[in-house]
Amino acid sequence: MEKTFLKTSRLNQFLETLRLFGELHGPTVSESGVHRFSQLHDPAELQLDYRRTQIPPKKYLLPFREEILHYASGSYSEGYAGAGDLVLFGVHSCDLEGIAYLDRVFLAEPVDTGYATRRSRLTLIGISCEPDDFCFCTEGMESSSCDLFLDAVADGFRLSSHSARGTALLTAAEQLLEEGPPPAPRPSGPRLLPQDPQLRFSEHPLWRRFASTCVSCGACSVCCPTCYCFDVREYPSLSGGGTRIREWDNCLFASHGEVAGANFRPDRLDRLRYRFLHKYCGFTPLQGITSCVGCGRCKEVCPVGIDLRELTAPPEREER
Amino acid sequence: MRRMKLAITGLTACSGCQLTLLNCEDELPELLGHCELVYFPLAESGNVLDVQFDAAIVEGAVSTPKDLELLFKLRNASTHLVAYGTCALFGGVAAMNNRVSTRRELLRSVFGAGEKLPESFPPVPLANFVSVDAAVTGCPPEKQEIMELVVALAAGTLPPARSYPVCTECRSHENLCLLLEKRELCLGPVVQGGCNARCPATGIVCEGCRGPVREANVAQELELLLERGFGRDEIERRMSRFKPEWDYGKRS
Amino acid sequence: MKKAQHTPHIPFAARLLERRDLSEDTTLFRIAPEEGALAELSSFVPGQFVQLSVPGAGEIPISPADLPAPDGTLELCVRRVGHVTELLHKQQTGARLGIRGPFGSGFPLREMAGRPVLLLAGGLGIAPLRSLLMHLLRQRSSYGEVTLMYGAKQPRLMLFREELTALAATGGLRLYLTVDFAPETSEGEYSCAIGLLPDLLKGFRFDAVNTYAAVCGPPPLYRCLVTDLERAGVAAERILLSLERRMRCGIGRCCHCALGQKLCCVDGPVFRASELKGIPEAL
Ligand SMILES: Cc1cc2nc3c(=O)[nH]c(=O)nc-3n(C[C@H](O)[C@H](O)[C@H](O)COP(=O)(O)OP(=O)(O)OC[C@H]3O[C@@H](n4cnc5c(N)ncnc54)[C@H](O)[C@@H]3O)c2cc1C
Ligand code: SF4
Ligand code: SF4
Ligand code: SF4
Ligand code: SF4
Ligand code: FES
Numbered sequence: 076m077e078k079t080f081l082k083t084s085r086l087n088q089f090l091e092t093l094r095l096f097g098e099l100h101g102p103t104v105s106e107s108g109v110h111r112f113s114q115l116h117d118p119a120e121l122q123l124d125y126r127r128t129q130i131p132p133k134k135y136l137l138p139f140r141e142e143i144l145h146y147a148s149g150s151y152s153e154g155y156a157g158a159g160d161l162v163l164f165g166v167h168s169c170d171l172e173g174i175a176y177l178d179r180v181f182l183a184e185p186v187d188t189g190y191a192t193r194r195s196r197l198t199l200i201g202i203s204c205e206p207d208d209f210c211f212c213t214e215g216m217e218s219s220s221c222d223l224f225l226d227a228v229a230d231g232f233r234l235s236s237h238s239a240r241g242t243a244l245l246t247a248a249e250q251l252l253e254e255g256p257p258p259a260p261r262p263s264g265p266r267l268l269p270q271d272p273q274l275r276f277s278e279h280p281l282w283r284r285f286a287s288t289c290v291s292c293g294a295c296s297v298c299c300p301t302c303y304c305f306d307v308r309e310y311p312s313l314s315g316g317g318t319r320i321r322e323w324d325n326c327l328f329a330s331h332g333e334v335a336g337a338n339f340r341p342d343r344l345d346r347l348r349y350r351f352l353h354k355y356c357g358f359t360p361l362q363g364i365t366s367c368v369g370c371g372r373c374k375e376v377c378p379v380g381i382d383l384r385e386l387t388a389p390p391e392r393e394e395r
Numbered sequence: 396m397r398r399m400k401l402a403i404t405g406l407t408a409c410s411g412c413q414l415t416l417l418n419c420e421d422e423l424p425e426l427l428g429h430c431e432l433v434y435f436p437l438a439e440s441g442n443v444l445d446v447q448f449d450a451a452i453v454e455g456a457v458s459t460p461k462d463l464e465l466l467f468k469l470r471n472a473s474t475h476l477v478a479y480g481t482c483a484l485f486g487g488v489a490a491m492n493n494r495v496s497t498r499r500e501l502l503r504s505v506f507g508a509g510e511k512l513p514e515s516f517p518p519v520p521l522a523n524f525v526s527v528d529a530a531v532t533g534c535p536p537e538k539q540e541i542m543e544l545v546v547a548l549a550a551g552t553l554p555p556a557r558s559y560p561v562c563t564e565c566r567s568h569e570n571l572c573l574l575l576e577k578r579e580l581c582l583g584p585v586v587q588g589g590c591n592a593r594c595p596a597t598g599i600v601c602e603g604c605r606g607p608v609r610e611a612n613v614a615q616e617l618e619l620l621l622e623r624g625f626g627r628d629e630i631e632r633r634m635s636r637f638k639p640e641w642d643y644g645k646r647s
Numbered sequence: 648m649k650k651a652q653h654t655p656h657i658p659f660a661a662r663l664l665e666r667r668d669l670s671e672d673t674t675l676f677r678i679a680p681e682e683g684a685l686a687e688l689s690s691f692v693p694g695q696f697v698q699l700s701v702p703g704a705g706e707i708p709i710s711p712a713d714l715p716a717p718d719g720t721l722e723l724c725v726r727r728v729g730h731v732t733e734l735l736h737k738q739q740t741g742a743r744l745g746i747r748g749p750f751g752s753g754f755p756l757r758e759m760a761g762r763p764v765l766l767l768a769g770g771l772g773i774a775p776l777r778s779l780l781m782h783l784l785r786q787r788s789s790y791g792e793v794t795l796m797y798g799a800k801q802p803r804l805m806l807f808r809e810e811l812t813a814l815a816a817t818g819g820l821r822l823y824l825t826v827d828f829a830p831e832t833s834e835g836e837y838s839c840a841i842g843l844l845p846d847l848l849k850g851f852r853f854d855a856v857n858t859y860a861a862v863c864g865p866p867p868l869y870r871c872l873v874t875d876l877e878r879a880g881v882a883a884e885r886i887l888l889s890l891e892r893r894m895r896c897g898i899g900r901c902c903h904c905a906l907g908q909k910l911c912c913v914d915g916p917v918f919r920a921s922e923l924k925g926i927p928e929a930l
Contacts, residue, residue, distance in 0.1 A: 105569065105571075107570065107571035107598060108571055108576075109569050109570065109571050111569045128569075129566065129569050130566075130567060130569050139564075139567040139568075143656055144656065144657065144658075146702045146703065146745075149660060149743045150660045150743075150745075151657055151658050151660075151700065151702075151745050152657070153654065153657060180900060181900070185654075185655035185898060186655075187655070187656070187900070188654045188655075188656070272907070272908060276927075287615070287646055288612075288615050288618075289612065289615075290560070290562075290584040290585065290611075290612040290615050290616060290619075291559075291560065291584075291608075291610065291612065292560055292562035292563065292566075292583070292584045293559050293560065293562060293563035293566070294562055294563070294566045294572075297563055297566045297567045298566060303900070303902075304900075304901055304902035304903065305895065305896075305900070305901050306557070306895060306901070306903075307705070307706065307895040307896065307901065308554075308555040308557070308705060309555065309700075309702075309703065309704060309705035309706070310543055310546070310547070310554060310555075310703075311546050311547055311549075311550035311552075311702075311703030311704070312546065312703075313422070313425045313426060313428070313429055313546055313549065314425075315702075315703075316702075316703075317702050317703040317704075319705070319706075321895075321901075322557075323563075323567060324901070324902075324903075325559065325563065326902065328558060328559055328609075329558065329609050329610045330556070330558050330609070331893075331903060332892075332893065332903070333893050337865075337866045339866075339892065339906070339928055340928065342647060343612075343646075343647055345928065348928075349905065349928075352905075352907070352908060353902065353905070356908055357908065358899075358902065358905050358908050358909070358910055359899065359908065359909050359910045359913055359914050360899070360913075362908045376566065376572070376575070378562075378572075378574060378575055378584060378619055379615060379619070547703075547704075547730075550703045550704070550734065551733070551734050551737045552703070552704050552730045552731070552733045552734040552737075553730045553733070554730070555704075555705060555730055
């Protein structure tokens with residue numbers, strides 16, 4: 076029997092061990108009551124029973140706004156400043172799968188330098204969770220897209236390693252662990268089934284309702300673990316240099332589909348269709364792969380309660 | 396390099412926008428190397444009006460014949476006319492009561508009955524009279540945005556546009572949503588972002604000081620607020636604080 | 648300075664060598680990319696695009712107007728429409744620019760070999776098609792008949808007119824020019840028809856079964872031309888469209904350029920009309 080069981084009483088010591096591998100971050104709650112991932116100065120800050128953070132862990136890999144290039148004395152140079160080692164503790168399976176999806180986008184050729192460096196310095200420690208009303212993941216699925224996964228049971232956690240780094244973590248924490256049966260292998264997930272692209276032109280009455288109520292606030296994609304599209308803007312400096320930034324964007328904004336003199340997605344309905352297509356059907360080269368990992372954030376944060384998944388089910392009877 | 400000739404001035408307004416510019420202490424010295432403040436009465440650094448300007452940065456709404464005269468003069472003399480601040484763009488605080496009381500009543504209450512009233516009409520945005528080439532919104536505007544504009548002008552272009560509502564930055568900074576979680580009267584969804592959600596970040600609702608975002612879904616915002624139990628009057632009063640006219644039926 | 652290792656988002660430096668105004672808002676820029684960019688650029692296929700950086704303003708996709716010259720220099724024909732192109736147009740020779748690319752897919756040259764080619768350009772659409780045209784004319788014997796139909800709003804907005812008529816005079820190119828609108832003073836002088844491209848196409852007899860058509864122009868042009876070409880007997884697989892979308896990254900990440908499930912910057916910008924069937928938002 077391997078030593079893979081961590082008693083709850085030893086969790087704090089385990090967290091201290093994790094610090095050896097980088098700056099420790101985990102789920103906490105802000106003064107105003109928002110759940111978020113942030114640095115864990117004190118284990119008491121840890122909110123292990125959190126449901127979902129407002130912003131998914133993508134913020135560690137793809138910051139909201141980032142300087143990507145600097146222009147000075149005649150040439151452009153890398154704007155990305157480098158990253159330190161970071162251990163992210165207590166990530167749910169949906170968010171782990173979200174990162175796995177972003178990896179497919181940003182680690183594909185040509186590799187995104189900033190993303191790749193941050194990713195290589197990020198240690199991911201997953202944890203099992205209890206779905207709430209907003210979640211729509213398949214229960215019992217567990218993501219293996221992490222270094223170490225903690226399956227919470229009555230008096231502790233069953234640990235399973237999914238990478239060499241995970242194994243190194245287990246070794247480093249060996250004296251805190253006890254023998255126990257390894258967690259039963261579970262199907263890796265969760266992800267929604269891909270949808271038929273033609274569904275975006277369906278007669279579903281919700282299309283019109285969503286198009287008239289969406290306020291294009293951007294919250295759904297800001298908070299989505301797999302929304303990654305970005306805008307790029309450049310600002311000159313007085314010295315003749317410049318800075319190019321990239322910033323999260325949203326396909327529900329009017330500017331997303333514009334070109335000089337035309338807009339290929341002129342109305343909100345077109346933009347919702349586009350969003351549907353990207354979320355549930357995928358673009359080159361991820362065509363046929365749905366990116367929605369079922370975290371439930373978009374529905375929870377939408378001021379008008381839009382849930383695009385409802386469009387994948389046949390309309391209900393009483394719909395006018 | 397030729398220094399850019401600038402005019403900076405205010406019409407009917409509080410000079411707050413111009414002060415924002417003066418408060419850019421870090422950048423001003425270098426900026427002055429690139430531009431000449433030919434006309435900037437507030438800073439007492441130039442009072443020449445009869446030259447050709449590269450840009451005129453104009454704060455405030457238009458509400459007197461004198462405002463109008465100055466505005467026309469600057470328009471004719473400038474390559475770029477910049478509407479600077481919410482008043483210049485939407486009427487702003489000065490125009491808040493345009494819809495509820497007449498100009499005459501207002502003037503009476505300020506100057507007293509019986510006094511000779513100054514000539515004035517309801518404050519309106521610059522664009523009601525002249526074409527505007529660029530805009531910096533905010534009451535007061537963000538330092539960063541006015542600097543972006545001036546620096547881009549000095550470089551020979553305009554800064555890239557951004558057009559997302561306050562909510563986008565608010566959510567991404569992990570603030571608590573006051574509209575959803577506390578059912579407060581927050582105007583974030585229909586208001587132009589770029590302020591890093593200053594107010595919601597400190598727990599205060601967005602009052603809309605930056606004016607409407609592009610394609611604001613005003614009808615839906617109204618519905619959202621009515622659902623939260625606010626009266627139509629209160630909502631309209633709040634919405635019109637920085638921009639008197641909203642089309643409450645508009646969805647895109 | 649340390650040479651930037653080649654990362655996809657860092658532009659190579661390029662110098663502006665020469666500029667020639669073609670109309671009031673359109674200029675032909677000749678740029679010299681630095682050494683490091685040349686190897687990549689030498690693989691350029693007509694129809695591909697580059698990401699051109701104007702320091703301080705940003706980056707825009709541009710389809711080179713010709714293949715790179717033997718000395719590695721590149722011609723870009725750019726219209727002034729917004730904040731980046733505005734600053735570009737203010738640059739004097741010697742100015743520093745940036746370049747990445749080429750990106751996307753070009754015209755399927757191998758497949759087009761031996762076949763007649765019909766180029767249809769509307770307005771600025773001539774810019775991307777010019778590189779194809781130049782290639783066809785340089786490899787004249789490898790292709791069938793080459794025809795260019797080019798429509799502009801007004802005679803003075805017609806780009807490369809003298810150059811094109813000179814090329815036509817050599818006999819290697821059949822050239823049809825048309826303007827939507829001709830001011831009185833210019834009649835006759837330009838030897839171009841008055842009307843729209845589709846009108847020109849209607850009266851045109853050609854070997855539709857074998858012809859490859861290459862189309863580039865403002866968005867509304869595609870819809871009617873594709874229908875007309877198909878009606879004339881050109882198979883949708885052989886109607887090649889060079890499309891424009893807002894592009895931010897050029898390498899399939901920013902998601903601004905999607906049409907249906909395809910990304911214009913990776914799968915395009917040259918598409919076959921057949922690929923776009925069932926994507927109503929494409930055209
Ligand atoms: C594959 C490809 C090839 C191309 N080839 C060429 C070529 O050979 N030659 C050429 O000249 N062009 C070409 N283009 C088009 C060229 O890329 C655009 O004209 C260029 O990107 C415009 O950039 P800009 O910054 O100057 O304009 P922008 O400042 O981006 O503005 C362009 C227009 O859109 C409007 N606009 C932009 N952003 C907003 C906003 N947020 N809100 C409201 N309005 C807005 C502006 O008012 C302006 O009218 C090509 C495009 C593609 C995709
Ligand atoms: S969160 Fe809701 S209202 Fe906001 S942009 Fe998304 S769908 Fe629209
Ligand atoms: S689409 Fe919604 S539920 Fe799916 S991953 Fe994104 S935020 Fe979560
Ligand atoms: S669904 Fe929309 S907001 Fe999300 S990544 Fe795709 S394009 Fe961007
Ligand atoms: S608090 Fe206001 S600005 Fe922030 S997300 Fe909520 S509605 Fe938008
Ligand atoms: S330009 Fe960024 S995805 Fe195509």
